[in-house]
Amino acid sequence: MDKVLSVTGLGKCYGKGCPLCITATGPEHDTNLCPYCGTVVAAHDVSFDLHEGEILGIIGESGSGKSTAVKCLYFDDAPDSGEAVFHDGEQSHALFDLNAAQQRRLRNHRFSMVYQNPNLGLNFGISAGGNIAERLLMSDMLDYARIRKRVKELLSRTEVLPSRMDELPKNFSGGMQQRVQIAKALSTNPPLLFLDEVTTGLDLSVQAAILDLILEIQQELSTSMIVVTHDLGVIRSLTNRTLVMKYGRIIEAGLTDQVLEDPQHAYTQRLVASAL
């Protein structure tokens, strides 16, 4: 299988920074806050590969840096250090060397993100269908009839009644909003999809349906995905490989069943032991 993404040494700090930030933080110091200058080391030396059609999980508690890593890759935030190369067929893009226009192009055409909070992924001022149409327009689909047809297809695929496509997202339940977000994310058939806590805060039955949908999509389209979550169940049901993060560092990486059955790091052992 081919590599889709390779990330090397990704780092991101919030604060002015000092020479001691990195050595004074991390799991062994039990903090990500630099005691000398107050900088938050959100992510440090994050490295991993993602292969075609693979679902990679990143698990960790709030503040572990898991979302920061993904935000940098989706250009929602700029990293301080590190490299990420996106392999797209014949082409390779060094993500952090691209200019803003090139980054926007990848974001609109080749990547997609589904956020925990539908407010971030959807424009609540326009209809559900309009949200999807907007993304199709950005990826250069300009024919009105074709756009409407595609929107209907996508909403049926994600089990949202196409007859409700002209309603505002605020009229929808949380699970439905998430489905509209997924339909929007899939509209451009992106080879790389980021999912940031997509089932957090939903009813269990809705969570299950969303996870099933994600798995079906992955089987149909072999989309490569990075799934960020704090939920062991999500990791178990979706992913083959898992990274465990704490205080901005990857503390353990392995096959998902191995991380869950034979965790190596003290933190992962505690995490697995606290599963319900």
Add this chain to the structure above:
Amino acid sequence: MNTHAILEVKNFSKLFFLHEQGKAIPSSHGVNIMVYPGKLTALTGPTGAGKSSVLNGIYRTYLPSSGEILYRRGNGEVIDLAMADEHSIIDLRRREIGFVTQFLRALPRQSTLDVVVQPLYRLGVDRQQARQQARDLLSALNLPERLWEISPATFSGGEKQRVNLARGLIAKPRLLLLDEPTASLDSNTAESVIDLLQQLKQQGIAMLAIFHHPELVTRLADEVVAIDSAAATENSIKENVL
């Protein structure tokens, strides 16, 4: 590596380190195993000897603590499973190495047929054909047809075990790891499983198995490897030293 063997385990050990208690728990120690195509190697030993840990170590659900696990791939290449990168392991699990455990882990909303057919879907087999293969295998294992569309969550132990076997066997792995595949089966069903394992041997599939019943070892095994608990091994080493 022995040229005929498909798998050679050399001096395998597994030790769990529990950080919370600050304890190291030895599980398997100094295990050596050979497995050949079309043959079944049985792993025997008392409860707690670390038999399952060996299988889990080979499948890499556990990280081996030491030793080598040499596996000869379909293309002739030899790979040390103890050290192999995760993507190689994922690929081998998909195409070459199957594992049937005592426990069935399936989503409670998936039908039995869907559970069994999954490995074929992952290999990209035509859906229609894959489902037919799943039906054939479930009949061969005597699982009543009325159960095929239901989730195995509510099945009896024996029924679950057959679903688990079907899922492990359907993709015809080159190496099959079996952890007490007949433990909760009645004698009739156990016989059909034995038949099936014998057929698999004839097709050249290599097997490494743990059996609950000593009788099955006599009937199915071509090789027997007896292992002792890690603690016992340590004791005997100590005694020898003293």
